[in-house]
Amino acid sequence: MIDSTMQVAYLVRAAGADIDARAEALLLEQTVELPRSALRESPAAERMVGRVAAVREVSAGIHRVTLSQPLAATARDPAQLLNVLFGNASLQPDVVLADVELPEAAFDWLPGPRAGVPGLRALTGVTGRPLLATALKPMGLGAGQLAELCRIFASAGIDLVKDDHGLADHPFCPFEARVEACLRATEGSRTVYVPNLIGTPERVVRQLAFARDAGARAVMLSPMVVGLPLLHQLAAMTDGLPVLAHPSLAGVLPAQATVLFGKLFRWYGADAVIFPHTGGRFSFGTETCRALAETLRAPHPRVRPSFPVPAGGIKLERVEEILAFYGRDGILLVGASLYEAGDELYERTRALVARVAQAASAERV
Amino acid sequence: MIDSTMQVAYLVRAAGADIDARAEALLLEQTVELPRSALRESPAAERMVGRVAAVREVSAGIHRVTLSQPLAATARDPAQLLNVLFGNASLQPDVVLADVELPEAAFDWLPGPRAGVPGLRALTGVTGRPLLATALKPMGLGAGQLAELCRIFASAGIDLVKDDHGLADHPFCPFEARVEACLRATEGSRTVYVPNLIGTPERVVRQLAFARDAGARAVMLSPMVVGLPLLHQLAAMTDGLPVLAHPSLAGVLPAQATVLFGKLFRWYGADAVIFPHTGGRFSFGTETCRALAETLRAPHPRVRPSFPVPAGGIKLERVEEILAFYGRDGILLVGASLYEAGDELYERTRALVARVAQAASAERV
Numbered sequence: 001m002i003d004s005t006m007q008v009a010y011l012v013r014a015a016g017a018d019i020d021a022r023a024e025a026l027l028l029e030q031t032v033e034l035p036r037s038a039l040r041e042s043p044a045a046e047r048m049v050g051r052v053a054a055v056r057e058v059s060a061g062i063h064r065v066t067l068s069q070p071l072a073a074t075a076r077d078p079a080q081l082l083n084v085l086f087g088n089a090s091l092q093p094d095v096v097l098a099d100v101e102l103p104e105a106a107f108d109w110l111p112g113p114r115a116g117v118p119g120l121r122a123l124t125g126v127t128g129r130p131l132l133a134t135a136l137k138p139m140g141l142g143a144g145q146l147a148e149l150c151r152i153f154a155s156a157g158i159d160l161v162k163d164d165h166g167l168a169d170h171p172f173c174p175f176e177a178r179v180e181a182c183l184r185a186t187e188g189s190r191t192v193y194v195p196n197l198i199g200t201p202e203r204v205v206r207q208l209a210f211a212r213d214a215g216a217r218a219v220m221l222s223p224m225v226v227g228l229p230l231l232h233q234l235a236a237m238t239d240g241l242p243v244l245a246h247p248s249l250a251g252v253l254p255a256q257a258t259v260l261f262g263k264l265f266r267w268y269g270a271d272a273v274i275f276p277h278t279g280g281r282f283s284f285g286t287e288t289c290r291a292l293a294e295t296l297r298a299p300h301p302r303v304r305p306s307f308p309v310p311a312g313g314i315k316l317e318r319v320e321e322i323l324a325f326y327g328r329d330g331i332l333l334v335g336a337s338l339y340e341a342g343d344e345l346y347e348r349t350r351a352l353v354a355r356v357a358q359a360a361s362a363e364r365v
Numbered sequence: 366m367i368d369s370t371m372q373v374a375y376l377v378r379a380a381g382a383d384i385d386a387r388a389e390a391l392l393l394e395q396t397v398e399l400p401r402s403a404l405r406e407s408p409a410a411e412r413m414v415g416r417v418a419a420v421r422e423v424s425a426g427i428h429r430v431t432l433s434q435p436l437a438a439t440a441r442d443p444a445q446l447l448n449v450l451f452g453n454a455s456l457q458p459d460v461v462l463a464d465v466e467l468p469e470a471a472f473d474w475l476p477g478p479r480a481g482v483p484g485l486r487a488l489t490g491v492t493g494r495p496l497l498a499t500a501l502k503p504m505g506l507g508a509g510q511l512a513e514l515c516r517i518f519a520s521a522g523i524d525l526v527k528d529d530h531g532l533a534d535h536p537f538c539p540f541e542a543r544v545e546a547c548l549r550a551t552e553g554s555r556t557v558y559v560p561n562l563i564g565t566p567e568r569v570v571r572q573l574a575f576a577r578d579a580g581a582r583a584v585m586l587s588p589m590v591v592g593l594p595l596l597h598q599l600a601a602m603t604d605g606l607p608v609l610a611h612p613s614l615a616g617v618l619p620a621q622a623t624v625l626f627g628k629l630f631r632w633y634g635a636d637a638v639i640f641p642h643t644g645g646r647f648s649f650g651t652e653t654c655r656a657l658a659e660t661l662r663a664p665h666p667r668v669r670p671s672f673p674v675p676a677g678g679i680k681l682e683r684v685e686e687i688l689a690f691y692g693r694d695g696i697l698l699v700g701a702s703l704y705e706a707g708d709e710l711y712e713r714t715r716a717l718v719a720r721v722a723q724a725a726s727a728e729r730v
Contacts, residue, residue: 030531031503031504031505031531032502032503032504032505032531033500033502033503033504033529033531033700033701034502034503034700034701034704035701035705037705038503038701038704038705038707039503040707041707042503042505042506042510044505044506044507044537045503045504045505045506046505047505048503048504048505072535072536072537073504073531074533075533075534075535075536076536077533077534077563077564077565077568078564078565079533079563079564079565079568079569079587079590079591080531080533080534080563080564082590082613082614083530083531083533083563083587083590083613083614084531086590086613086614087530087531087590087613087614088612088613090589090613090614090615091612091615091641091677135398137397137398137399138396138397138398138399138403138404138407138410138413139396139397139398139410139413139438140396140397140407140409140410140411140412140413141407141409141410142409145407164398165448165452166395166396166397166398166438166445166448166449166452168439168440168442168444168445168448169440169442169445170437170440171437171440171441172409172437198442198444198445198448199442199443199444199445199594200442200443200444200594200595200597200598200601201566201567201570201592201594201595201598202566202598203442203444204444205566222444222448224455225444225447225448225451225452225592225594226444226592226594227566227590227591227592227593227594227595228592229564229565229566229590229591229592230565230566230592230595232565233565233566233567236565247453247456248447248448248451248452248453248455249447249448249451249452249455250455250456276456312453312456335398335399336398336399336400336403339399339403340400340402340403342403342405342406
């Protein structure tokens, strides 16, 4: 039976006297949505409920509640898994998803990234050092202007140049024109241009096909904006492309960052996961960043490791520190700090490329 | 220019001395993602930023920051609108979306519900009183068992019988078998059976087609589970069906309930929006419920009104009170309180149907 059971841990804020009732309510809420008294005559439904496996107070008034639930509740469906993990509990302000362990059978239908760390290394031709990425921005520029930036980054030796997540199919910068112009701008270089897909699912699927046919070798997606199940759909396509996942709209889901970005994004198919490194414009702590990166890269019998992509206002003076923090299997994403160079964009980018190479050759990462 | 500008209001937690800088940072974060100094040579990007229209302290340390942004930033795309509204700000714990006003031009591509209040009234044949809905549950039952429940509810006179949001395409209760069995169970009655669609976008689109071809006249969707842009895609289909939106996974988005459920869900195409009524298992307050219902039904030059669907553990003794609270244009959703009747399910449902009719004829709603 162990292979058909999932372990789901929540942090629940409750008084000690209430926590057992709260845990039981959580158990019922996530699957059958009925009081236990109404399940009397339905053993099949009662089995669906699972059981409370552990309750432990981790700090004053905060309990870690671990539920043991049948994997069958998920219907082998990535959207239904979200229902079971979050579902109605997301309406309750006192519950946060802390962790989830799935049995190996789940990875029959959650295959994870198509490329992962080894695949993206093969794609970019980079071994023995972290990868370096930047973003095309700002929104408002036309396709030709963004392609010119892309050309500068490519000639300076950046590994991955991705669209900003806010670059959509704007009339002043149409998706197709941008993709074609930016791919042309990387010709003759090693640089991989990564277009941002965004829209309704049918539009995203069309964008992916266009990008692939135009020669793109990876794409970016904001899974929480377009829907995590769409990430799974794209990752499962036989003729899809590796996906960089962007955290737009994901930050305040009722889940700890480690499980959301480190497990769910990876399991749903992200080859690399962008997240805000501590000390930038956002609020992740050092330990969260470390745990997140380790979780993304943790060995797994069925799922490839994904690249952590620290980002979010990284200052150039912190580059060596951040490279050392994440080690070789990371992608450093630096955007605004390069753009601030203005006319010196090429020179500043070139210097950053050299610093990454140097940090790696000095075995500081 | 007024018709090309959107007004977006956030509640931002910050010290009074910091709020102007915080508002400026928010403005830059949601569109160009660059410091203003890096925009100097790009007037097109600078226009994309918009401006801070107002800052007002609404309570100690909480400021309402209203941004005036060009509608063009949204690229006429429902996913990109989410990026502009939430995007990176969702990674910051001190920002909550409080309201959004879109110019009329936005409703060229955000048409809202296909049926809305008048369409669902026509579908169910109910005039002059609130509608009454219930849910098929629990997860674990087979298609035949759920259809038998559906038959009981239909014979007792319920207007809408929806699947529980956790009913997916489980092997023990396949979607297609369930839809066919439940539709058969409502034959000869006025009751509208509403199947739950869930899965990756391609699966949901297939489920919708199957349900429609089998004779279903409305469907349910959890927009935050499958992705809000998919709701828009389904609502925009010429051969789609009216959609009940379920709040699974939506509760803790960084948005006040009124704007999330009352505006975004309606604008993206929900004909009826389920939400937790105050005092049930979840945590919405009375004023939130009132504002949410009023927002869903507010007259709009381009968008049909949507039905508010209060739910979430409604006790039978509160029925008249809740009917009076929401008035005629509401759908009362009662689930567990009926199931607790066990063998008396028909009788208890019949009594509830009678009470709704009586409350309406006594003009108490």
